[in-house]
Amino acid sequence: MSRENLMPELHPLDIATSLILTGDDTYRGQTTKTYANVIGPYGGITAACLMQAVLIDRRLAGTPVSLTVNLLAAVADGEFDITVKLARSGKYIQHWSVELVQNGRICSNASVITALREAGFDHQSVDAPAIGPHTDFDRSTGVFPLPWLNAYDIRFVEGAPAFASALCTSKLSTRSVQYVSDNPPRPLDYLSLTAIADSFLLRIFNVRAKSTPMGSVSITTHFTGAPEDIAAQGIEPVLGVVDGIRFHGNFHDQNMQIWGRGGKLLATGSQLVWFKN
């Protein structure tokens, strides 16, 4: 029986990230069909599973400020184990090392940093993009046949991915601006924000005329949103801006910003993507 059928009262994100304690700082999880990618689960849900292991840890003091997830090998559909190590617990900051293992193989590892934040110096150097409400834009459907895309309500404001013409010019933009929210709606928290931070399609789709094997190799997210910003967001979609600069030698960079209510930056980050030539 699938996990979705066993826990009908839970949101698909909570089902996909539910972990069962199996030993000292060790948990068992299971992939779900909702967040399936071409092979195995979508990277954002793997990131959320790793984050979840920290969020439910008894030693946690504070909220996430940084996450780097490295994707070492594809996660196969089925069960997996997650181990958590608290590498350092300081006065304000905790450093966690988390691993996802399947059949004895490390599929993913992550460093998570959590911290106590206090109000004080407050500055935002740029405004969020000035764009109408999400209801001004249509929900994107069927862009790519990836199951996990249905777990999100994505509305492109600009840069909807489409395979580029074979005559792609050298300065073709790779920028997309899009509203994103969980589908069905779910109030934002650090868990869902972790997954949403990887919900942008790989930038190479915007500039190359063909599709080849590709995937995120490392994803870094910095959580600039404080707990009160996250709570204030509720089920309102966040506004994501994503871009990449250089595509060369089988890799490209990808940077993103996620803006919330009141134009506050909730998260920003950078990822590295591998693609076959």
Added chain:
Amino acid sequence: MSRENLMPELHPLDIATSLILTGDDTYRGQTTKTYANVIGPYGGITAACLMQAVLIDRRLAGTPVSLTVNLLAAVADGEFDITVKLARSGKYIQHWSVELVQNGRICSNASVITALREAGFDHQSVDAPAIGPHTDFDRSTGVFPLPWLNAYDIRFVEGAPAFASALCTSKLSTRSVQYVSDNPPRPLDYLSLTAIADSFLLRIFNVRAKSTPMGSVSITTHFTGAPEDIAAQGIEPVLGVVDGIRFHGNFHDQNMQIWGRGGKLLATGSQLVWFKN
């Protein structure tokens, strides 16, 4: 006797990152005065020491594509040990986990990703900033009394850090554009690029009227420059662009791009900075 006196023929960067094998995949290093920060060594040189342990590893196949360094605790002046683990070695990509330990305490850990790159799809979506040569700008001296700043030739094009007025407006820019090279000159390689990627002053200096304890917590660098780009750079300064968006609750984000000869993007990344209110 200081390391600098023991190895007079070497560049200060090579002295500071020289590691002695002390066991299976374990090395000993030592801090140097050249790269001293307020307390212990500057984060960029710690990053370079961690990278060095991978660069000299017998199992290495390829060149760096990604690095995330977490700074858990201050490194004290003196010796330290670095251990390297090859977590995964695939057909194209290797994942390394590296730790810097001092007196039994993990001071820093890193995930390094190296890869074989092949020429093929090539695209750059934006041009490097159009700016005159580095000789058009004066070398910055005495901005802040940090010893490691003398290990670089930094020439500000815009956004030279200076404590902001106490009347700092909410949208004050935190962007700086600067030429950077090793001082004395040294041909660019992945080792020096790793350090240079953290040579930008923390953005909060540009917007806050006072100085309090602060430091990088996590630094992620993606190396978009291929070996031929790095080799072509020689001793010519790279052009760095750095910015931050949100400063709130004791943390701020900081993003950077490093441009090389021919306007090619050599590296990009994001870091998270902690500051006391």
